[in-house]
Amino acid sequence: MEQINILDLSKEELSNAIKPAFRAKQIYQWLYQKYVTSFEEMKNLPKELQLALKKTYHLDPLRIVKIEVSKDGSKKYLFELKDKNTVESVLLPMKQEQVDEEGKRVHHTRYTICISSQVGCKIGCTFCLTGKSGFKRNLSAGEITSQVLMIKRDNAIAENRRVNIVFMGMGEPLDNLTNVSKAVHIFSDIDGLSISTRRQTISTSGLSSQIEKLGQLDLGVLLAISLHAVDDTLRQKLMPINKAYNIESIMNAVRAFPIDARKRVMFEYLVMKGINDDQSNAKKLVKLLHGIKAKVNLIYFNPHHGSDFDRPSEKDMLAFQQYLVDHGVLCTIRQSKGIDISAACGQLHDKEKHDIA
Numbered sequence: 001m002e003q004i005n006i007l008d009l010s011k012e013e014l015s016n017a018i019k020p021a022f023r024a025k026q027i028y029q030w031l032y033q034k035y036v037t038s039f040e041e042m043k044n045l046p047k048e049l050q051l052a053l054k055k056t057y058h059l060d061p062l063r064i065v066k067i068e069v070s071k072d073g074s075k076k077y078l079f080e081l082k083d084k085n086t087v088e089s090v091l092l093p094m095k096q097e098q099v100d101e102e103g104k105r106v107h108h109t110r111y112t113i114c115i116s117s118q119v120g121c122k123i124g125c126t127f128c129l130t131g132k133s134g135f136k137r138n139l140s141a142g143e144i145t146s147q148v149l150m151i152k153r154d155n156a157i158a159e160n161r162r163v164n165i166v167f168m169g170m171g172e173p174l175d176n177l178t179n180v181s182k183a184v185h186i187f188s189d190i191d192g193l194s195i196s197t198r199r200q201t202i203s204t205s206g207l208s209s210q211i212e213k214l215g216q217l218d219l220g221v222l223l224a225i226s227l228h229a230v231d232d233t234l235r236q237k238l239m240p241i242n243k244a245y246n247i248e249s250i251m252n253a254v255r256a257f258p259i260d261a262r263k264r265v266m267f268e269y270l271v272m273k274g275i276n277d278d279q280s281n282a283k284k285l286v287k288l289l290h291g292i293k294a295k296v297n298l299i300y301f302n303p304h305h306g307s308d309f310d311r312p313s314e315k316d317m318l319a320f321q322q323y324l325v326d327h328g329v330l331c332t333i334r335q336s337k338g339i340d341i342s343a344a345c346g347q348l349h350d351k352e353k354h355d356i357a
């Protein structure tokens with residue numbers, strides 16, 4: 001009999017599957033807070049239960065195949081799944097300076113973990129390597145949460161350290177909404193990783209009807225829209241999905257999306273030289289976002305093997321940002337973390353293929 005991935009089970013499911021039910025809480029704590037790698041290490045469980053669990057379940061859906069460390073401290077993981085497919089995740093440590101009660105400057109690292117939701121992707125954006133590699137399958141909830149667990153374990157990140165989760169790795173999370181929403185629940189479980197849903201961001205290429213469904217689930221997660229273009233003609237060229245869900249439908253779905261009053265919807269805008277980087281695009285973007293509590297994140301296009309686009313100049317990038325800021329739109333530039341380790345989505349996966357070939 002094939003073993004079940006125990007990380008695929010919500011705490012409720014686990015408490016229904018084992019007797020007595022209160023053991024589910026203990027098992028969750030061993031898995032997600034004490035980072036054990038075997039059932040034998042679950043010391044407060046009776047031996048018989050340890051053996052029974054070992055028969056039915058496994059707890060290691062992922063294996064680390066490769067780690068690339070960037071000069072800026074970000075770390076990219078390539079994981080192998082049980083069926084030998086691979087996915088990638090990135091740990092992004094961000095140094096922050098704070099002033100403590102005595103007025104001393106203290107440095108504090110905040111962690112963001114970027115995770116994958118599918119092997120490949122059906123959406124097929126022309127600028128994206130994951131899109132080019134086609135679609136293989138959805139990840140299960142446990143395969144999603146395990147990426148965070150493995151990275152926390154591998155970096156000895158204390159169980160109670162806050163981390164942010166962004167679904168910005170491989171795949172379209174809203175095309176795998178059932179497993180992604182289950183993963184969100186498992187992440188936020190108080191006996192598990194205890195990551196508040198407000199620290200989890202789901203990024204989508206703009207599947208409007210799925211955005212509505214996500215809104216109805218009212219998980220409390222943040223929403224990021226990969227916009228990348230401000231008119232349908234260009235967006236359609238970059239992202240063929242725009243034929244089915246155009247910009248207007250996305251904006252309507254965003255307006256209806258429930259969001260914490262203190263938070264904003266993030267719009268990601270991948271800036272490509274000579275394609276969408278001039279002031280007329282910035283102007284249209286301001287118009288489009290009128291009346292929406294938005295935050296724009298400009299991303300330098302990261303050229304890859306055989307890509308048709310180029311990185312914009314810093315001057316154009318800054319001018320674009322300035323236009324938005326001058327017109328009252330909150331806007332940051334995402335420093336291309338880990339450019340030297342091919343950190344944009346799908347790139348490590350692709351590199352591995354070329355290295356092996």
Ligand code: SAH
Nearest residue numbers: 128168171172203204205226301302344345
């Ligand atoms: N499928 C979802 C989830 C994340 S996709 C979505 O599209 O929103 C991964 C992210 O990587 C997207 O924001 C995409 O814009 C970005 N990306 C893809 N190719 C890139 C490249 N060559 N350079 C920089 N960012 C890239």
Ligand code: SF4
Nearest residue numbers: 121123125128131205
């Ligand atoms: Fe899929 Fe996102 Fe890549 Fe588009 S950018 S192909 S939606 S992973």
